[in-house]
Amino acid sequence: MSDAPVICSSCNAPIEGRIVTALNKKWHPEHFTCNTCKKPIDGAKFHQHDGGVHCVPCFSQHHSPRCHGCGDPITDRVIQALGVSWHAQHFVCGGCKKELGGGGFMEQSGRPYCSACYADQFAARCAGCAKPIVDKAIIALDAKWHRDCFTCNKCRNPVTDATFSVLDNKPICGKCA
Template sequence: MEKCQVCKKLLKKSDRYAVKRGRVYCPSCYKILASSKCGGCGKPIFGNKLCAMEKEWHPDHFKCVVCHKMIEDDTFAIFEDQPVCNVCKNSKNPPASAKVKRCKECEQPLLAIKYYVQNGEYYCEPCYEQTGAPKCHECKRPILGKWVTSNGKTWHAEHFCCFKCNDNLMGRPFSFKHGDLMCVPCFKKFVLHRPTEPKPTTDPEVLDRTTKPEED
């Protein structure tokens, strides 16, 4: 006699049941198991459903994560994998009850805009560029997005180059000459007073503190 994997109901040979991946289910449990789950409440959906954000929802559960009102427009924003209505997206003062990240400097809500994380703090792009962004050792400008660090210095990835031949050194052996990057061929050619070859380094750390919003 078989037993349902979910409700443990004993199933007689004359009972209807379903088998999935070698496991047996009674019809009621299999209906729940096979049904799609709501992106809002996580419960099974029976009957009508709304499709958005590559998920399925109970029609009355597709709500703005900020104001909790039903989203009825064809367009909306996405914040941390949750829908945001156009009113809240453009609002400078979302409801106090909404758990919305704010910029540490200007305190604007970080809804549907690019923001950055530095030491656990959140910054909008203008404030991050002024206060939190690391500076490129080569061009001295703030680094937004991906950056490379080695020997205690930071670079834009496109500026991580040999200071002699200007070849990019990402993924290549390199060394330093008075704090400047040098590829191994240039080191051999120009540092003639050194009897030994440089100890090459091939693993600069690539970091990215950018958090981009989803497209509308």
């Protein structure tokens, strides 16, 4: 067993009393310091970044990603969307303000929207019922239609033939024409 003194990795002097062990090295408590604020790092929590050590507050303030919603550092779960970082509680629908949680969303002018708000605000409208079209559409008579709304103006059956007649800019099936 060796009685050789423990040497500080910072000042190369022997350490007597309390020893800080970090990064496989030994330090005087006052010499294990944050590279940003230069204060001793108290406790066992610190971050390594660009070859240096940083106390938790300095790392959060200077090196954590910033939330696109509020501008504050993100120290917990980060949502990456639309090319930026968000706190989970700030990644919300541009319409109803509901948290999107990193799941599916639609984008309009750089803002995220839930599918319901996107459909309500931005989707094409059906010429038959005026509701948003979020799935396949029939394009006819210079308009878009839900498949179920493209019906004969006389018998109300779906118009499924490639050719049909038109009366008052409404489809008429071959049987009723």
